[in-house]
Amino acid sequence: MSEEREVGVGPWQGPWPQDDRLDPALLEAGDRRNVVDRYRYWSHDAIVADLATRRLGFHVAIENWEHDFNIGSVVRTANALGAAAFHVVGRRRWNRRGAMVTDRYQVEHHHRDAEALHAWAQTAGEGGAPLRLVAVDNVPGALPLETYDLPHGCVLVLGQEGPGITAEMLAVCDDVVEIGQHGSTRSMNAGAAAAIVMHAWVRRHVHHQRPVAPG
Incomplete structure (x- = not known):
């Protein structure tokens, strides 16, 4: 039986990114939320703000x-x-x-x-x-x-x-x-x-x- 795939990403590796959309707590602890990969490490408010520009009719x-x-x-x-x-x-x-x-x-x-x-x-x-x-x-x-x-x-x-x-x-x-x-x-x-x-x-x-x- 194959191992269950782990969802999300772990703590940020490498230099600390300079991006106001990112949540410092998620960068430090990892991001296991039910969000698509393009929103990994983004804060909740940043995701909602971006979605507001993309919502359909x-x-x-x-x-x-x-x-x-x-x-x-x-x-x-x-x-x-x-x-x-x-x-x-x-x-x-x-x-x-x-x-x-x-x-x-x-x-x-x-x-x-x-x-x-x-x-x-x-x-x-x-x-x-x-x-x-x-x-x-x-x-x-x-x-x-x-x-x-x-x-x-x-x-x-x-x-x-x-x-x-x-x-x-x-x-x-x-x-x-x-x-x-x-x-x-x-x-x-x-x-x-x-x-x-x-x-x-x-x-x-x-x-x-x-x-x-x-x-």
Whole structure:
């Protein structure tokens, strides 16, 4: 059996670097955080500031009426794919365990209900333009994600595991899309559905090249 790969880097070796983005404590002790290699030794604030210049045009919202454990997974994927922000609709408190601390690097919004999210979205786009609310659920009348042209400025809206998106949320969304399924199960995990639709947005709007180290 192969040894488990160690994550991150150890203490800095060599002359002390002169870079305000770097955290002296991490340089001294090593950096084992759940961050990509280009951010090794960077301070938390420096990473957040750099991400603010790189965030993409889509937001992700998920309803939270029953403390859904999938929210953490959705947030982690939103961070990995560069979402502009994530939104929790309903209960303010949510299970952060699945986020693996990635929520600390994201912009987070809370909305008391569907109407509040809709009101926020009306002026939240570039130059005060509206963001289109795109629900993701396999309900009658939903458009196939595979042929739907995801708009650049939008909020991808997810429901809870089991009940899906509420009627109140569906009423304020501009479009509803569904992910094509070809097996026997009625629905897929909410975290998996979120990952699929976020990646569909990236494939539609992002030039495909491996990111390079900043600065």
